[in-house]
Amino acid sequence: MIVSKLNFIPARGCAVGMSFSRMMATKVKAVGLLDESLTLEASKDSFTGKAHPGKVYSAVADLPNPLQRAIDKVCQDENKKVLFTEGEKLARLLKDRFEPGKSTEKRKWKPTEYTKTKCLSYMLSRMPAEFSAVDRAFVELSKWAPNFVPRTLYDFGSGVGSVPWAAISRWSKQLEEIHCIDSSKDMVNLAELLLKGGEAGGKFHVPQTYFRQLMSPTVNRTFDLVVSAHTLFEFPSLEARLDAHINLWRKTKDYYVLVELGTREGFKLIDEAKEFILFQSKKEGQEMHILAPCPHSLACPRLLREGDRSPCNFESRYYKLWPESKGEASKERFSFVILGKGRRKSPSPSWPRMVRAPMVRSGHVICSLCTPEGKLEDVTFTKSKDGRASFLCARYSDWGDLVPVSLRQKEFDVRDKVKKENISENSDDAQKSEHENVAADEGRPLVN
Template sequence: MASSISESLPRFTADALRYAAKQSEKCIVIPVPLRRAIKRFLREQEQPYMKRKVLSLSQSFNDIKDVNLLLTTSTSKELVEDPLKYSGQSKRWKIESNYGDIGFKYSDDQTAAYVASRMPAVFSACFRVLIEVCRRLPDFTPKSVLDFGGGSGSALWAMREVWPQSIERFNLIEPSQSMQRAGQSLLKHMKNLPHIQSYATLQALNMNVSKSEREHDLVIASYVLGEIPSLKDRITIVRQLWDHTRDVLVLVEPGTPQGSSIIAQMRSHILWMEKRKSRKLRKVSDKAGKDDTDALNGDLTKTIAIESGVCSKDLMATHEGLKSLIVPRKNGAFIVAPCGHDGQCPLQKSGKYCHFVQRLQRTTSQRAYKRSKGVPLRGFEDEKFSFVVFRRGQRPTKDPWPLDGMKFDTLKEQHAKRNPEDLEIDYEDQFASEDEVTEEGNLVRYESDMAEKDAIVEIGYKDGCGGEDVEGERKEEADLGSGWGRIIFSPLRRGKRVELDICRSTNREGSEGSFDRIVLTKSKNPALHHQARRSLWGDLWPF
């Protein structure tokens, strides 16, 4: 009786539903410490012809993109399931071993151009992804982090804004010595930093770190897989990163068809690999349970019982305990974001690609060194990115969907329930009395007031994933179940109706997904229509 009542009760109110679905970030302002660090670094470099170097760096990225496009679709599809069938040739990467350890030669000029033009945008994309991880996983506080291809430390700066106190150990893989020096220079005036150690390759990390410390709570690879033209090495590296992951793996790439394709390939491969492992573990456990039950119960548990004093009634319980030790605690993998399912990506056959956008306010270095085609640069730019977040374990399927138990009235039903007294307007409450009038208009404002207001905005980044509203009451975040879809593109607002392109799960297990267009009108569902009008690209949508 109690279970049926709990299932019928709604989990969310209309306001709480909008809060839980909100995942997009408005225009991000780069934190003051990072802006000052970039200015200080560029002042120390004193690099002439910076605009020309920024243009040269952009052209080199385009060359790498052209090389990646040479890989055929059929070869890519085969490699997702078997990465040993093909070995591509890299144009600018030096392959140091058969295990995929790689090195990209960034010169000092390219490093300075990267810090001046690309680092703020990469920081904003990493911050947008990590703040969603913090919201969707409120119990996740990483203590150890591995940043593969960390470059100048954009992901580290983003993590300090999201988890300012929890990170204790930070390992960075960056083969470019110039990038490592730039990252150290940017952090030299910061305080309360975790223990940071840089390595050139993953092999160097494995040689200098014990086996117990090779696994990290959070592993991130941002804007690095697209610089590896060899698809075999790309998949091999992701497999190694997954082996170094204890809990969460984050992959971020540019929001281009090429970057989205890379994310889709890595997503398919990790899920396929973990499903294959789960099938093998089930076969081994079933075979061992049928063939070796008598031997295990008669020999192994008997020996342990004699040595530890366990009575004969507890022999089977001891055997079951030994079987639980053999099976790993976290078996399998599921997608935390952006997908609400673990099936095949439904956008692969639609001719579209999954990507998102994050707007950021341009820094002074970006406005100074980036070129425009005869038009003055805007004060902001839109960074497009694609990402995927894996977590070890199984997706929770017992949680009810967000709209379970919720009943929405139509517009006519809402009008019928209106109370005429609520429509009366008390004009006396619209004006303040003489006693309530203050003398704020006569106060003189100083620059310190504006500085204090700006500081409050910066602190708001660190408290952005706390899950609390203005009044201090705890609001429920979106869970990891399959009842949340993702708004892929900008909503279309046409008169009194809103059209949403949503990637969603088709079943409660989250094993299959679909890409659908949903139309919401004010007359049929005013509550969801109100939420749809305020939803943005990248927000969640409840089912």
């Protein structure tokens, strides 16, 4: 915003030497300061910032060996190439059903009918990606609630069983009971077969594993961990989704985890669920908290930001089942939220989260951060202005990490000087040119 501007036209016949200067309004810029809890550690010469406490450490999520063996048994008499190709087509259809892209045609919701072949195709093409996204959410749960160990799991919309397998790979010794709900009978049969090691007469990895096609509306019992992953798109209406959230939240004893595609529509469904449960809890006087990824309980600044329609999503990595990845990991973008009942059981640092991949440049790094104040800030970290430790932490943070800094606002006065110009006597051309420039600066039409 221009604070002052010299904008007059000299009278005809006057010889004037003039200079125009624009004084910009004071700008406020976010500057990162290393969290005080890390000051001692950061003072050491060995501090590199590569292993700071805000890192999530998201490695490639490979399917557990028992699951891979079960998949091989199930597909041994099938053509994997055909199954995979059909699965990719099915995944694109499911996505395009809700995101028509450039098409303006309104697409009506239709339920997806899963046959046995479609279930196998979906398993081969989508299970590694969905497993990696759920596993990445569980990494956050384990990191920010380290004392939480679920003994009972309720998986709504279990599909081919990505959620139970992700839970087994992380808490296998502690899990005592798993409940899987899916409306498709063929999906239930396939997930049950996989959890039995690919043998129809085999035993479940967790003995007390149960499958049902309908969710019981009663709330006679609760579960330590309730998960709904890649399911919200299957609801025909907003009312149906909100009704499911109420029932699932009532079944939650400790944490409710939601995972969806990292598209614009997928993110909106996650934010819709978060805002609705926050509203309901406040209305009923029930305490709750957001464990991840939001560092606040306010409205999402990405949705409030004018002109910014990009989703708040993150990346997980996985290996494809077919064709073989040959050591190269694929990437899956997803959106998620972890909602906890009651007060936070373990202290969590009030650090901003990196919501985009950092832009590393020579001598500085630019980070897009979601702050505890519910704002999006693009912060540039340099050694000279922010300190060596803060710079190193930002430099080695990845998309999705918490950056262990506290942001403060610093004011900058910016002046933009325009080169001095001489207007000669009786110069009609010079006067006309200056008149046009001033009119353009003020955004008004040129009047002769």
